[in-house]
Amino acid sequence: MEVIQYVTIASVLIAFLAIIVKVIKYATAPESMRWELYPVPHEKGRSEYGGSYFEELDWWTKPRHSDMFNEMKEMASEIIFLKGVLHNNKRVWRFSFPFHFGLYLCIGWLFLLLLGGIMDAVGVGVSADAGVFGLVVHYLTVISGYAGLILTGIGAFGLFVWRVTDSNQRPYNSFAEYFNLLFIDAVVVLALITHLGSDPGFAYLRGYVAAILSFEPAVIPGTLFGIEVVLMSLLIMYIPLSRMSHFVAKYFLYHAVRWHDEPNVRGSKIEKRLTELLGKKISWSAEHMHPGKTWGEAVQEKENEQ
Amino acid sequence: MSNKNIKVKDLGKKTDRVYNLDVKELPKLPYPYEDWEDPEVPPVKDIKAEGKDLSLDGILNVVVPIPESEEKKEELVAKFLEGVRKLLTVENNWTFLKPFMLSMENCVKCNTCSEACPVYEMSGGAEIYRPLFRSDVLRRIIKKYISPGGKLTAPFTGSNIDLNWETVARLAQLAYRCNLCRRCAQTCPMGVDNGLIAREIRKLFSQEMGIAPAELHTDGTIKQLTTGSSTGVSPVALMDLFEFMEEDITDRTGLNIKVPFDKSGADILLIHNAGEFLSWPENIEAFAIIFELAGVSWTLSSEMVGYDSVNYGLFYDDAQYAKVTLKHAEVAKKLGVKKVVMGECGHAHKAVMAIGDRIWLGESNIPRESCLATLEDLVMNEKIMVDPERNDFPITLHDPCNVVRSMGVVEPQRRILRKIAPKFREMTPHGVHNYCCGGGSGFAIMQSNNFPNWRFLLPGRKKFIQILNAFEKEEYEPGVNKYVCAPCSNCKGQIRDLLEYYDAWEKAGLLYGGLVELIVNCMTDVREGFVEWEFH
Ligand code: SF4
Ligand code: SF4
Numbered sequence: 001m002e003v004i005q006y007v008t009i010a011s012v013l014i015a016f017l018a019i020i021v022k023v024i025k026y027a028t029a030p031e032s033m034r035w036e037l038y039p040v041p042h043e044k045g046r047s048e049y050g051g052s053y054f055e056e057l058d059w060w061t062k063p064r065h066s067d068m069f070n071e072m073k074e075m076a077s078e079i080i081f082l083k084g085v086l087h088n089n090k091r092v093w094r095f096s097f098p099f100h101f102g103l104y105l106c107i108g109w110l111f112l113l114l115l116g117g118i119m120d121a122v123g124v125g126v127s128a129d130a131g132v133f134g135l136v137v138h139y140l141t142v143i144s145g146y147a148g149l150i151l152t153g154i155g156a157f158g159l160f161v162w163r164v165t166d167s168n169q170r171p172y173n174s175f176a177e178y179f180n181l182l183f184i185d186a187v188v189v190l191a192l193i194t195h196l197g198s199d200p201g202f203a204y205l206r207g208y209v210a211a212i213l214s215f216e217p218a219v220i221p222g223t224l225f226g227i228e229v230v231l232m233s234l235l236i237m238y239i240p241l242s243r244m245s246h247f248v249a250k251y252f253l254y255h256a257v258r259w260h261d262e263p264n265v266r267g268s269k270i271e272k273r274l275t276e277l278l279g280k281k282i283s284w285s286a287e288h289m290h291p292g293k294t295w296g297e298a299v300q301e302k303e304n305e306q
Numbered sequence: 307m308s309n310k311n312i313k314v315k316d317l318g319k320k321t322d323r324v325y326n327l328d329v330k331e332l333p334k335l336p337y338p339y340e341d342w343e344d345p346e347v348p349p350v351k352d353i354k355a356e357g358k359d360l361s362l363d364g365i366l367n368v369v370v371p372i373p374e375s376e377e378k379k380e381e382l383v384a385k386f387l388e389g390v391r392k393l394l395t396v397e398n399n400w401t402f403l404k405p406f407m408l409s410m411e412n413c414v415k416c417n418t419c420s421e422a423c424p425v426y427e428m429s430g431g432a433e434i435y436r437p438l439f440r441s442d443v444l445r446r447i448i449k450k451y452i453s454p455g456g457k458l459t460a461p462f463t464g465s466n467i468d469l470n471w472e473t474v475a476r477l478a479q480l481a482y483r484c485n486l487c488r489r490c491a492q493t494c495p496m497g498v499d500n501g502l503i504a505r506e507i508r509k510l511f512s513q514e515m516g517i518a519p520a521e522l523h524t525d526g527t528i529k530q531l532t533t534g535s536s537t538g539v540s541p542v543a544l545m546d547l548f549e550f551m552e553e554d555i556t557d558r559t560g561l562n563i564k565v566p567f568d569k570s571g572a573d574i575l576l577i578h579n580a581g582e583f584l585s586w587p588e589n590i591e592a593f594a595i596i597f598e599l600a601g602v603s604w605t606l607s608s609e610m611v612g613y614d615s616v617n618y619g620l621f622y623d624d625a626q627y628a629k630v631t632l633k634h635a636e637v638a639k640k641l642g643v644k645k646v647v648m649g650e651c652g653h654a655h656k657a658v659m660a661i662g663d664r665i666w667l668g669e670s671n672i673p674r675e676s677c678l679a680t681l682e683d684l685v686m687n688e689k690i691m692v693d694p695e696r697n698d699f700p701i702t703l704h705d706p707c708n709v710v711r712s713m714g715v716v717e718p719q720r721r722i723l724r725k726i727a728p729k730f731r732e733m734t735p736h737g738v739h740n741y742c743c744g745g746g747s748g749f750a751i752m753q754s755n756n757f758p759n760w761r762f763l764l765p766g767r768k769k770f771i772q773i774l775n776a777f778e779k780e781e782y783e784p785g786v787n788k789y790v791c792a793p794c795s796n797c798k799g800q801i802r803d804l805l806e807y808y809d810a811w812e813k814a815g816l817l818y819g820g821l822v823e824l825i826v827n828c829m830t831d832v833r834e835g836f837v838e839w840e841f842h
Pocket of ligand 1: 418420
């Protein structure tokens, strides 16, 4: 295999690893106090106006009806259309929406390249002249590839211009914010130039993926193609390492905090976890914190008048 | 330095004042207040001479002593950093580590939250009050001074900040310029919660450095745990107050009601905010009238802390919060009641029902209910009889953030009002999208120095605009009395102060009160005229 193929493999592995580490970090964070924020979309019949089961008389004696369909609907409109941004910040949505939608298409494109690569590796052709399946995969790859790259590019450029020109925004941007957008735009432009010029159907790129899958040396049809592949690989690795991996955190912010309204009942797992946490030792220094004691002990201490 | 061009880095600048609240920059008020002119904010006298820092915005509610020597300055910074580190550990902050970490690490700097914040909006866009500003101060400190290699990577990560004693002192003040209303969090596409971050900053100052406003700590939780109530009302004084209230019920209504105390095995333990005993006894009386006439099995507690639902720990300190809420749990358990019902106090609702859900464990996990759900059952199922015509005056409803946005109790109070108030007017926006009264997070009880001006002029102003806009123009004709219903003790205190500041009873016929007063006002078994049209 060529060196750049190793770069691609390493990048993809690091990307997966980074995502897994992040998921584990958030998933294993300790049970916290409840901190939900309404509306909570799985509140059946109440989510429209932001109501909760606390509205009911003797709520703990009633069955709780969760509307998972509504929660999924809410998630889908948040993920696909960025509903929250659309409602609360239209200026940003004009660029953020094409940017994110473009990225989804690019992810689809990468999966289609992978699928095409596998088909290539096992000898099933993927092209405009291939059988039905090969033909469908070919056209889907072309459509998702170009649409994804163009939308992502326009979105990233728009977001860059907004960050540079909006005086409210500027003081809060770090170098990383600019760099991320420019990096993405650079990769997009390079990919478009490369493929529109010499690989319009992404056949070489598919071949590159197929070569990795079968541990064969890949055909690199030119320097530009080589640079594109290296930069794209680095981008795939960089996204989960940077704040651009906020999709992971967003899941937890919504499900483990904002919408987390599971009541704690006697003998529950939540209660068990909390009881264990009360055994943690405090080292806060203020006198009323009773440093050295456990949380369980400290909060039972008699208060001194101050 | 213009108020709008202040940078996060400026928090560490050697200057007497980072920001000046200029009343001319505030938005105009609507009808009938178009010509209203706000007086200048009175300066706090001689505070620097007393060795206290006031250099953020000249407003005083949390006192940070100015360190006397270079050594003391360094000590202050080191202690602060130690506190920040503790906020990031499971041992010291398991209570909020998950939401805190998620909020700190995932802001995408889109500023969507700014427009949702009433403090920022009413200040005319003052940079220091932008929700993101405060959070970014802490974020940059963590990145630069706590993350490995932070100083080296600072230019890349945007951690442009100098950590000196001024930054520390001003950040403490900045944490007390947020109502913790979480309106910003509701609009954040990521789910980042700047209100939570402000609370975590307050926590580190209290839990590590012993710095917190006196109203919350020494005169708040400490007083409550040592005397029985944050008002200082002891169990003995409590009985005197109730004797007076029982007489008052007879005078007002002709009814003879004995308020039950410490009744073991009652269905309901009702806990009030003790502020009501002194400022609004009619609210306590109204609950007693409703429960007695509906034949409810209920009791109050005369045990230390058991008669005061206040829990200011919720606003600044996890340990103080837990101490108070566990006392409430202990009282309920001892009485063997079927459920605890929270009176008209928003933060107390959240303290025992939402957050308390993770603290009332095992045998202490006695069910808790909002009085709004209890009252809805009594009114809608006709366990008490009402004549809505007695409430034939315009009424608007304030939504306490803690009850609505943080707990989702939105409709019971509305269903009641729709039944008993023929002229019920909604504010815009309302329900979970409401605006804070401006007294949230403990501000309503902070009456000293020039802080009240701040809460009237900034967050309170937004609420006042909402209140004014809730009524029709013709309802401002002389002689038309209007009622702002605030089913929360702290909100009610803030709305009282706001109406007084804007002279709104005289100028606009606006009075305020709770929900139970309106219910009793229209109960057919009670003499007419429970709501008295006098400002107090
Ligand atoms: S807190 Fe949320 S809304 Fe505010 S800037 Fe950060 S990501 Fe945007
Ligand atoms: S919690 Fe409320 S007051 Fe605080 S920053 Fe957010 S919107 Fe503003």
